[in-house]
Amino acid sequence: MNKIYRKLNKYFSIFKVSVMDRLAYPLELLYSNIFILLITLVMSGVWRVVYANQPDKIISGFSLAGMIWYVFMTELILTSNPSIIGEIGEEIKSGNVAYALAKPYSFVGYYFGSILGKTFINFITKLFVGVLVLICFIKLPSLNLFIIFAVIIAIILALVLNFLVSATCSLLAFWVEDVDSMRFIYQKILFIGGGLLFPLDVYPIFLQKILHYLPFEGILYGPARTFVNFDLAYWQALVLRQTIWIFIFIVLIKIVYAQGIKKVNINGG
Template sequence: MSRFKILRWKKLFGLFMQNNKYLKVFEISFLHAAKNYRTIIGLSLFLVVCMIIFSNLWEVLSVKTRMLQMNRNQLLWYVALNQWVLIAIPRVDRDIQFDFQTGKLTYLLTRPISYLKCVFFEGLGTLIVNLIGLGIVTFIVTTCFVGWLPIPFFSWCVFILLALLAGILEMIFFMMIGVSSFWMHDCEPLAWIWEKFLFAFGGLILPLSIYPQYLQTIANYSPFPLILGGRSSLVFDFNFHQTSVIFFSMLAWILIASLILVALFRKGLKNLTIEGG
């Protein structure tokens, strides 16, 4: 084997070992979340309550407005798919804010590991456990309420993939909110505002179809429908074109949000260094 090939394999091995650190973070977070079954039970109960409340709300709206072409069964499955992802997303913004306020961030920055990647993979482990646990509850409860949803197995696989991407996208935005701790003492108000925009423009509280056309246009140019309503509505009208649009739109928004996150974090570190924090 030539020297060039040896150096190349050493470089590949080094990259694998470097990424293996983040896989270990993911593994620890996944196992910790899996053992914390009490949290899953609590989230499941909250999920069931939300499903009942919003399904009744949307059923009333469908009667009052006569603009929703969905029956009660479709409404409950729509609400279930929305709530499933929404409740499963971990609040990584609070973790980042805690690290900043307690000074733990300064300690973590000296370690040979990327802080943002560490937070991401830690949140990803929790997200996947929550999606699995809450997904089982969502499927069982909704099926008991309104019956089985007659769609192909491939469609279910697509819904699961889109749910994971939606959770990742929302988690990255929560990381951006957490990074705002560099400039804000408390980022909770910013998270509150973000969630209200998500509920309104994502189609959680009210269906986007009853919004004025200009609000629908604004919502479609935002990531909110991808996280909630736009993704969940595929269960009623599944087609390859719309699925592809949502899938690639999610990837684009994940890339854009990641670049903004890295830029904000570097800007925050620069300000922290200048101020001597």
């Protein structure tokens, strides 16, 4: 037990350093809210026009206010989580990954602690500013303590899952020279598969069925839907799927990293 604690404590220390680093530039934190507010504003304009033409004012179970909160939540999850594909890819490409071999922590684990630290601060700031602005115009979805707890769990699992999928993509840098393109593609797959701008219910049925079996729903759509339209059965299924995907990607990362690291040549110096 003590061993596990010591092991986790290392990554928690990296998390703390990352949090402090993010807090060192408060003005930057403030600027980082600009985009999420603007894109929510644009998308709320899109949805206002769509809802004006809907006789029952409900689309796939979402009211107009619910839809705006949905967009805000998906953008919040996405923009809080800095992409690591380029960063890890560069470390591998430049050979800096070799330094990690001599360090008493895992290469991917280090980035996990570091990214979650940044994500944590980004998320709290954007949530605070975003909610403060949005509640001036639209009503908050009905929440109670249990729903808030359920949403927090779904969001934490979503952020972890997003990190793991991104890390898996970035580890391909052991074989592919340029992983930047992969970052674009993963982002767009997440936009579509995760339902960034529109809920998955907008897509054709066949596509919805396919996306249901992929991890992206658990990263954006699932947590946002839980926040806006809480449904206990959906939440339980969501958490289960997120957990399964997390385990799958942990195993995948271990395999890919173990294979990839064999390709690193260390020349000294």
